[in-house]
Amino acid sequence: MSSMKEVAKLAGVSISTVSRVINNSVPVEEETRKRVEKAIKKLNYKPNLLAKGLRIKSGRLIGLVVPGSVYNHAFASFIDYIESNVSNKGYNLILGHNRNDPDSEAEFIDMLIRRNVDGIILSRVSDESRVLRMLGNNKIPVVVIDRAFSDESVPSVVLDNYRAGVLAAKHFIEERHKVIACLTGPLNISLCRDRMEGFRETLKNHNIEFSEDDIYEGDFKYESGVDFVKKIMSKKKRYTAIWAQNDLMAIGIINHFLKNGYNIPKDISVVGMDDISFSSMMVPSLTTVGQPFSKMCKTAVDVIYDQIRGKNILKKRFVFQPYFVSRETTMRIG
Numbered sequence: 482m483s484s485m486k487e488v489a490k491l492a493g494v495s496i497s498t499v500s501r502v503i504n505n506s507v508p509v510e511e512e513t514r515k516r517v518e519k520a521i522k523k524l525n526y527k528p529n530l531l532a533k534g535l536r537i538k539s540g541r542l543i544g545l546v547v548p549g550s551v552y553n554h555a556f557a558s559f560i561d562y563i564e565s566n567v568s569n570k571g572y573n574l575i576l577g578h579n580r581n582d583p584d585s586e587a588e589f590i591d592m593l594i595r596r597n598v599d600g601i602i603l604s605r606v607s608d609e610s611r612v613l614r615m616l617g618n619n620k621i622p623v624v625v626i627d628r629a630f631s632d633e634s635v636p637s638v639v640l641d642n643y644r645a646g647v648l649a650a651k652h653f654i655e656e657r658h659k660v661i662a663c664l665t666g667p668l669n670i671s672l673c674r675d676r677m678e679g680f681r682e683t684l685k686n687h688n689i690e691f692s693e694d695d696i697y698e699g700d701f702k703y704e705s706g707v708d709f710v711k712k713i714m715s716k717k718k719r720y721t722a723i724w725a726q727n728d729l730m731a732i733g734i735i736n737h738f739l740k741n742g743y744n745i746p747k748d749i750s751v752v753g754m755d756d757i758s759f760s761s762m763m764v765p766s767l768t769t770v771g772q773p774f775s776k777m778c779k780t781a782v783d784v785i786y787d788q789i790r791g792k793n794i795l796k797k798r799f800v801f802q803p804y805f806v807s808r809e810t811t812m813r814i815g
Contacts, residue, residue, distance in 0.1 A: 485526070492520040543567050543785060544575045544593035546586065546603040548628065554729060554757040555772070556604070559626065562778035563602060570786050572599065582606065594621065600785040604628045605670075622788030626781045628672055631798075636788075638781045638799045642672040645770045645803040646679025649724040649752050652768070652805060654687050656750060656813040658722035661691060664699045664709045664734065666726045676726050676754070695720075699730050706733020714741070721749060721814055728753035728760050728769055735767070735810060750811035756804075765809035773801050 485503075489496045494513060502509055502517040509517075520526075545563055547556040560576060567574045575598060577589040586606045593601055600622040629637035653661055663680055666673040677696065684691040697712065699705035706725060710733075713720060725731035731753030735745050743749060745765055753760060756771030780799050788794060 488517065488520045488524055488526050491524065492516040541572045542575055542596065542598045543572050543782075544577070544590075544596075544598045544601040544603075546589055546593075546601065547576075547578050548604055548606050554759065555727060555755045555774075558757065558774040559604070559778055562775050563782060566779050566782035570782060599789050600624070602626055602781050602785060622785050624781045624784050624788075626777065628670055629798075630671060633797060636784045636794050636797050636799070638777050638784070639801070640672070640772050640777070641800050641802050642675035643679035645754060646676040646681070646724075647683045648770050648803060648805045649754070650680045650683035650687075652752060652807070652811065653722045653724070653750070654684070654689065656722070656811055657815045658750060659689055660718070660720050661689065661722045661724070662695045662697065662713065662720045664697050664706065664723065664725040664730050666699060666701045668698050673726060680724060699726070701727045701729060703729050703733040706730035706735075707737045710734055710737040710741075722752075722811070723749065724752045724754075726754050728755045728757045728767060731767055731769070731810075732759065732763060735763075735765075746810050746812040750814075752811060756806055760806070761808065768808045768811045769806050771804045771806050773804070777801050 485496055485499050489499045492499065492513075494517060498509060498513065499517055499521075502514050503521075545560065545567075547559060556578075564574045564576075575593065575596065577592075583606050590601070590603070598621065602624050604626050605628040623635045625633055625635060625637040627639065629639045650661075661684065663677065665677055668674055668677075681691055697709050699709060706729070709725075709730070723731075723734060725734055731751050735751050738745055738749060738751075745751060751768070753767050753769035754772075756769045760767040760769050777799075780801075784794060784799070
């Protein structure tokens with residue numbers, strides 16, 4: 482691997498001149514600049530961005546913190562879209578997940594602060610998260626995506642989760658279902674409560690009985706859907722429709738019903754949430770409430786980028802609307 486010293490020797494300049502050309506920190510004569518750039522190209526020299534970042538307090542790095550496992554399909558979409566947009570802005574991404582633990586989340590945020598990242602995009606572990614208090618004394622640009630409070634002190638990019646619950650409930654109402662259950666995500670996460678409230682109030686407004694006994698708390702994992710089916714199969718109440726607050730749990734529900742001889746959707750209708758890629762691939766394909774991941778991620782990166790450049794962000798909350806995707810796991814009854 483070539484060094485800055487070799488570039489300087491080939492270009493016939495000092496090492497400090499090469500550094501000035503790379504960092505674009507001090508004007509350099511055009512002829513000298515061209516010689517240095519030619520030498521860099523010939524030697525295929527790659528600057529050490531981390532070392533550079535430690536010196537000038539900026540390695541063109543943006544940190545992304547996501548909840549749980551990076552293999553969660555919804556957050557995999559966030560990661561993919563954010564990385565692409567960060568790269569388009571000329572930055573690199575440092576990715577970490579908080580293992581669904583506030584302490585792990587805090588440790589990773591602390592590491593990002595010590596690495597002098599230019600900005601941080603984060604999705605909270607839960608309402609118990611304390612990372613914004615940690616960041617309060619640092620002037621690092623921050624955007625909260627997905628799991629944000631309604632009164633964030635920093636810019637946030639969120640889905641209208643109440644509306645997501647409304648869309649799911651309206652579909653069941655249109656399909657004439659009256660015995661309905663919901664498998665939520667962790668209820669210590671505000672968006673899960675918002676989804677539940679939209680769902681519950683819409684059913685209530687249409688005089689459909691729906692009580693606390695019809696609400697089951699999950700954890701967004703496939704196994705949570707399987708466990709849910711085991712619970713309701715042991716009860717006398719027979720649901721005709723189920724909304725799972727993410728697609729992975731919905732897939733677990735469907736697969737376990739199918740293994741037990743049920744027909745989806747003739748015996749029971751199932752709606753998911755997120756519209757991950759597997760939703761359209763499975764058989765039967767999953768009816769779901771989708772999130773505009775691409776638009777949300779682009780907005781988060783644009784807001785971080787504007788903050789890094791010193792732009793005053795007047796708008797604090799960017800709200801995106803969910804959309805409904807009707808596929809094969811629901812049908813009208815009666």
